[in-house]
Structure formats: C-alpha cells, structure tokens
C-alpha cells in the first residue's frame with residue numbers, strides 16, 4: 001500500500017501516528033513492543049515528533065524494545081552513525097529503558113558482531129515466526145534499503161539474519177538485517193521523500209522485477225503488511 005503526502009512534514013506526522021498505534025496494540029496484545037529503526041534523513045522528522053507532545057506520552061516507552069535494521073560500521077559517536085542520530089532526535093528524550101536499546105555497534109570485528117547480533121535476536125524472539133512488530137525502512141536513490149545495496153552478495157542470503165560486509169564505494173563496512181529476516185516483520189513501514197527518489201520508487205513499484213538492481217523489491221513481508229509513506233515529489237513518476 002502506498003500513501004502519498006504533500007510534504008515530509010505531513011508524512012512524518014502520519015508515520016508518528018502509525019508508530020503510536022502499532023506500539024499501543026503490541027503492548028495491549030503481549031506486553032511489549034519490538035521496533036527496528038532506520039537511518040538516513042527520512043525518519044528524522046518522525047523521531048523528533050515522537051520525542052514531543054502529544055506523541056511522546058502516547059508511546060508505551062517502558063515496554064518498548066529498540067533494534068536497528070542496518071548500520072554504518074562506525075562508533076556511536078561518529079556523525080555517520082544511525083544510532084547516534086536516533087539518540088539525538090528521539091532516544092535521549094524519552095523514557096525507554098537503556099537496557100531495551102540494542103544499537104548495532106561494538107568494538108569488535110563487524111562479522112563477529114553480525115553473528116552476535118543474530119544470536120541476540122534469536123534469543124529475544126525465541127522461535128517466533130514473526131519478529132519485529134514494526135520495521136522502519138528508508139530507500140536510497142538507487143533503490144537500496146537497509147544496507148541491501150544493488151549488486152551485493154548479501155542480496156542472495158537465504159539463511160543468515162544479520163550480515164556485515166565491506167561496501168567498497170563507501171569505504172566502510174555495513175551491517176544489515178537480511179531480506180529473509182526483514183520479511184519476518186509483522187509490519188514494515190517505508191519512509192521516502194524527495195524528487196531524487198522518484199525514479200527508484202517507480203522502478204521498485206512498477207518496473208520489472210530486478211532486485212539485484214533495486215533491492216527494495218526484496219521486501220515482501222510474510223504478513224504482506226507493508227506500507228510506503230511517500231511525498232508527492234517521490235511519487236511523481238508513479
């Protein structure tokens with residue numbers, strides 16, 4: 001499902017409302033809310049809203065558990081860190097218990113960390129078929145999502161839940177949940193805005209199937225519950 005908004009402000013508001021609804025429903029159903037955050041600029045507006053009234057008071061933060069869909073392999077103090085952005089815009093301002101927050105970073109080799117993070121997720125979700133209540137994702141101008149970049153080997157992964165690899169064009173490691181893991185989310189919400197996304201959004205939604213070129217096409221949750229919140233500029237070619 002695609003929902004089109006006038007601009008990023010309206011989109012962020014709708015995203016914050018969905019976040020609140022899913023969090024409340026999950027806590028009502030089973031006493032906790034498990035969410036995976038995304039990086040990039042697209043979720044910033046939503047994070048800032050969630051840190052303020054009236055949203056801040058509506059989220060059951062004490063029962064919320066925070067994970068990430070992907071990360072740039074840099075320390076938490078680095079400007080490029082997705083976790084740093086989330087702490088600055090949201091997590092430092094709300095009463096989510098510190099031990100409910102699982103950033104994708106430790107001072108170990110990235111491949112080791114990927115395997116540790118996968119173990120942590122398997123322990124946390126304890127054999128459940130469906131994992132995160134809400135998975136937030138963005139999409140790059142090239143159609144990548146999380147750290148599933150065009151033409152990379154991680155796109156073929158069928159078994160592992162978390163992978164780390166060196167992304168040559170960016171001269172850094174990336175760590176990412178794989179498509180089979182992402183697709184076990186109960187609900188996936190993409191946030192995408194701006195004219196630069198228009199071509200990729202068209203290809204992902206309406207183009208021929210080619211996930212090697214447009215990895216966002218790999219996102220097909222088992223529940224089929226995926227919603228794209230996009231602005232008019234991003235939607236201009238649909």
Ligand SMILES: O=C(O)C(O)[C@@H](O)[C@H](O)[C@H](O)COP(=O)(O)O
Pocket residue numbers: 038039040041042043070071072082137138139140141144145146147
């Ligand atoms: O760490 C990252 O870079 C991501 O998580 C990535 O997948 C991001 O969501 C897209 O690149 C969109 O980024 P923007 O929101 O900045 O356009």
